[in-house]
Amino acid sequence: MIAEAKLPKEKASKKASSKKVVIKTTKSDASVSEYVNALEPQRARDDAQVLLDLFVDATGAPAKMWGASIVGFGEYIYYRANGDQGLMTATGFSMRKSGPVLYIMPGYPDYQSLLDQLGPYKLGKSCLYLKNLNDVDLEVIKKLIKLGLKDLEKNHEVSMS
Numbered sequence: 690m691i692a693e694a695k696l697p698k699e700k701a702s703k704k705a706s707s708k709k710v711v712i713k714t715t716k717s718d719a720s721v722s723e724y725v726n727a728l729e730p731q732r733a734r735d736d737a738q739v740l741l742d743l744f745v746d747a748t749g750a751p752a753k754m755w756g757a758s759i760v761g762f763g764e765y766i767y768y769r770a771n772g773d774q775g776l777m778t779a780t781g782f783s784m785r786k787s788g789p790v791l792y793i794m795p796g797y798p799d800y801q802s803l804l805d806q807l808g809p810y811k812l813g814k815s816c817l818y819l820k821n822l823n824d825v826d827l828e829v830i831k832k833l834i835k836l837g838l839k840d841l842e843k844n845h846e847v848s849m850s
Contacts, residue, residue: 737789
């Protein structure tokens with residue numbers, strides 16, 4: 690079980706009245722290896738296996754499926770502005786038709802110097818979109834994962850078990 694998230698003082702009063710939100714993307718007992726092995730084409734399977742090994746190495750956490758297509762590592766409780774709370778993976782990846790998507794949950798606010806070293810990418814709020822792994826620096830990805838977790842832990846209780 691994961692401990693409650695650390696809340697800034699101004700949000701502490703909302704904690705008592707918060708309710709748990711049911712979201713579509715939840716942790717499941719589905720097999721990560723079955724997900725990876727079912728990916729098509731072969732390049733997607735190969736990239737997923739590289740990312741799986743990279744995330745395990747960077748996080749020290751076991752991989753878990755979140756929803757049907759997110760391979761997640763660790764988890765954290767987040768609070769919405771209205772006080773509702775939810776549970777989400779701390780970091781992870783998914784394989785899309787357009788290429789791998791990495792989830793660094795605090796987003797990428799101060800990561801530009803690392804991103805400049807990465808190779809081609811597109812950014813969403815917490816998503817890093819890649820076309821493939823051939824053109825990116827895997828060591829930079831590992832640094833982004835570790836930095837993202839460190840930043841997430843500043844405002845949230847994170848469990849990596």
